Amino acid sequence: MSTWCIFFQILGVVFVLAAGLCQKKNGILFLTFCANVCSVLVMFLAGRYDGVAATVVCTLRAFLFLFRDRAKSNWIYWISTGAHLIVGVLAWQSPMSLLIILAPMVICTVNWFGNVETIKWGTIVSDCCWAVFDFSCGVYIEGMRDLAETCANVIGLWKSRQSRGKRKGRQSG
Secondary structure, eight states, X not given: OOHHHHHHHHHHHXXXXXXXXXXXXXXXXXXXXXXXXXXXXXXXXXXXHHHHXXXXXXXXXXXXXTTGGGOSSSHHHHHHHHHHHHHHHHTOOSGGGGHHHXXXXXXXXXXXXXXXXXXXXXXXXXXXXXXXXXXXXXOHHHHHHHHHHHHHHHHHHHHHXXXXXXHHHHHHO
């Protein structure tokens, strides 16, 4: 594995950890975009072109979703979901490719319609799919990145519930 591949995997870990701990939707979307750019480069350098195709669509989607508040309809969501399905089918290399169709469609839905908590839960599901795919392709740091993002989102959910509990305690006291 090339030094560049390792570098972009590590940089991606930094972005996903920050996204997992972030408590603002636009911050999560921006950091996810940055992590996806790293993933495109990793998949390309690893020769997994089904992963490249799926991740390019994820990256474009993450960029477009930054402007979600300006969209007056759900057309960006439907185009993104359709693109994930089409690209996944066209780039199919093995049954594992099903994971890179499912994972982006889950995250696409929660990023568009969900709140911060829903996004974190959807990211956990999506990252578990990506981790299985990454490990099956031998892209171990990328797989560890997905597991690290899962852990960061679990911590983010826990911190969010802790602060809600403290606010409720102050209100009832």
